[in-house]
Amino acid sequence: MRNHARIGFVLLLTPLVLWLSLLIIIPHIDMLLISLRERISFGVYDTSLAQYEKALTEPLYLRTFWRTAIMSILATGITLLIAFPVAYYIAKMAKGRLQQVLFLLCLIPFYVSELVRTFGWMILLRETGLISNLLQWVGLADQPVEMLYNDSAMMVGLVYTSMLFMVVPLVTTLESLDDSVIEAGYDLGGNGLSVLREIIIPHAMPGIVSGSIVVFMLSLGNYLTPTMLGGKDSLWFTEMIYNQFIVRSNWELGATFGFMLLLLSSVIVWGMLRLTGRTLQETMG
Amino acid sequence: MTPDLECAELAKRFGTTTAVDNVSFSVPPGSFFSILGPSGCGKTTIMRMIAGFLEPTSGDIRIKGGSVLNTPPNKRPVNMVFQHLALFPMMTIAENIGYGLRRNKVPKDQIAHKVDEALERIGLPGIGHRKVDELSGGQKQRVAIARCMVLEPDVLLLDEPLGALDLKLREHMKVELKALQAAFDTTFVYITHDQSEALVMSDQIAVMNQGRFEQVGTAQDLYYRPDTPFVAGFIGEANRWKGRIERVEGDALQLRTDSGLAMRATAVNELSTGDTAEIFVRPETIRLAAAPTALATFDNQLRCTVTSILFNGAASRVLVQDNVGETLEVTLPQSGEFAALKRGDTVHIGWGAAQATCFRESV
Numbered sequence: 001m002r003n004h005a006r007i008g009f010v011l012l013l014t015p016l017v018l019w020l021s022l023l024i025i026i027p028h029i030d031m032l033l034i035s036l037r038e039r040i041s042f043g044v045y046d047t048s049l050a051q052y053e054k055a056l057t058e059p060l061y062l063r064t065f066w067r068t069a070i071m072s073i074l075a076t077g078i079t080l081l082i083a084f085p086v087a088y089y090i091a092k093m094a095k096g097r098l099q100q101v102l103f104l105l106c107l108i109p110f111y112v113s114e115l116v117r118t119f120g121w122m123i124l125l126r127e128t129g130l131i132s133n134l135l136q137w138v139g140l141a142d143q144p145v146e147m148l149y150n151d152s153a154m155m156v157g158l159v160y161t162s163m164l165f166m167v168v169p170l171v172t173t174l175e176s177l178d179d180s181v182i183e184a185g186y187d188l189g190g191n192g193l194s195v196l197r198e199i200i201i202p203h204a205m206p207g208i209v210s211g212s213i214v215v216f217m218l219s220l221g222n223y224l225t226p227t228m229l230g231g232k233d234s235l236w237f238t239e240m241i242y243n244q245f246i247v248r249s250n251w252e253l254g255a256t257f258g259f260m261l262l263l264l265s266s267v268i269v270w271g272m273l274r275l276t277g278r279t280l281q282e283t284m285g
Numbered sequence: 286m287t288p289d290l291e292c293a294e295l296a297k298r299f300g301t302t303t304a305v306d307n308v309s310f311s312v313p314p315g316s317f318f319s320i321l322g323p324s325g326c327g328k329t330t331i332m333r334m335i336a337g338f339l340e341p342t343s344g345d346i347r348i349k350g351g352s353v354l355n356t357p358p359n360k361r362p363v364n365m366v367f368q369h370l371a372l373f374p375m376m377t378i379a380e381n382i383g384y385g386l387r388r389n390k391v392p393k394d395q396i397a398h399k400v401d402e403a404l405e406r407i408g409l410p411g412i413g414h415r416k417v418d419e420l421s422g423g424q425k426q427r428v429a430i431a432r433c434m435v436l437e438p439d440v441l442l443l444d445e446p447l448g449a450l451d452l453k454l455r456e457h458m459k460v461e462l463k464a465l466q467a468a469f470d471t472t473f474v475y476i477t478h479d480q481s482e483a484l485v486m487s488d489q490i491a492v493m494n495q496g497r498f499e500q501v502g503t504a505q506d507l508y509y510r511p512d513t514p515f516v517a518g519f520i521g522e523a524n525r526w527k528g529r530i531e532r533v534e535g536d537a538l539q540l541r542t543d544s545g546l547a548m549r550a551t552a553v554n555e556l557s558t559g560d561t562a563e564i565f566v567r568p569e570t571i572r573l574a575a576a577p578t579a580l581a582t583f584d585n586q587l588r589c590t591v592t593s594i595l596f597n598g599a600a601s602r603v604l605v606q607d608n609v610g611e612t613l614e615v616t617l618p619q620s621g622e623f624a625a626l627k628r629g630d631t632v633h634i635g636w637g638a639a640q641a642t643c644f645r646e647s648v
Contacts, residue, residue, distance in 0.1 A: 184371035186359045187336055188436065189388035198384070202375035 035255035051256040068237035072219040087170035149231030157225040166211040173207030289472040295344035306496035319483040322493030364433035379413030550641035570640035583635030
């Protein structure tokens, strides 16, 4: 009996261990090794920190690195600001069928591939696009307006892509807040703002933190949206990784960039948890 | 003296259903007022209107003489203890109690002082730093009351706060609530569907049914002198029959139930010969005896057979059947003389005409 249980346990664990080791741990160790070598001549490599030195001294790389980090945090913040009222409405104000319909409406855009969704934004925002034409027709612009290929366009795309991942955890936590607790907040003299600050937000904190972590990581690692909507003026760090690996075949520098991104996201997520005084276990569990 | 709380022709309609139908009452200062009724009778709607969470369709609510209809809930001098207490789980006990004071911009040191005082008052000094979920049900109850009482409201509303407690604790909290009310000397308005809570604690009770007040009075009024058949049936237990009046002598009636039982009873409202009436006799007013001689003073006497004994300690009953086949519930005295009573025994029962209350049949 005991042996059987053991075999079952091993069998169940095998796919997980295989997945983790083959797809995550081994490639990452390999990447780390690649990032730590330097090409001396054809086929001859030496172990050194030269790649990291290059990444940290070249202003373009460094600037893109920080820009990506700050823009991702900004995108997370904007997503939270937009998603919170939406989630509050769905969880607390909408009743019955309306609640389900609204929730479904948030989900429907995700039935379409991300590529097609981003093209949708391009159709709206490009020089010959809908909004540009509309502005000319109304008379607010006398020539075609280009709204693509800048930071704002990219930000719109990032927020749009991330919305659902913020709304879902927020709706879940807000739904678990008893209506009478909110009423008690008002009954004891609180106004809308203080009830929000002292009761609703503290209660929704697990949802806010987990939603923010997911959205932040999605934004940081996003490749499609910055490439298509941001263009050449709004470089994203993932684009630099792609360039090193695919365009320039410089795997050493590409791997280094990859590791810098991993480190960055770990540090920021850790900081976010520290700032809100939560543990990863509480947030994810 | 101006009443602390006064409702005048208060009504609330949701679409076509009338939840509260022209209810008027006033609660004198410092009293414990209960609204008692079955679930769905509209009592919670009244409470939510007083607290300000619902807008009345018509009528007025006055607190200490001033109308509060245009005052939002957070400005009304009324606080509410919610059914599931609604303590703030994200705060400590002290933060919970201090919440309202912080909202009123009371200085920090005064808040700390008042919170300590309130904890002292509810008999839980020194628990301020604890989390809500570390407290027992009864302690949470007291904290919920303290959280309202530090604001010194004119009226404290309590919405079935004992519903979630187990029986023993509920019995204990009844006494405690009454004592707290006396200690704080504040007007309590208490809603419940549990008659024993209302009867034990209240100075005045309003019995509510289908959006209307059936009767407002003291516990004794409702129990001994019900105004309507609903009150007679709702408060306490009762044997009830329908019957026809055969003779009227002032308040005293001679009647016969539909099953053929002849009875002498007392009329509550005007009745005349030939009317159909509802008759209520409480099990505890019926005297049980082994021989008919012990019942000589009673107007109504019957010889019955015991069909079943419902043992429930002090509240034990016997079910007896008379010769026309009518089953009556009679309280079983615990004085020892009926300890050997068993199914099939013959007993004699009797009750006075004054204990048989008679109402014109409600249509």
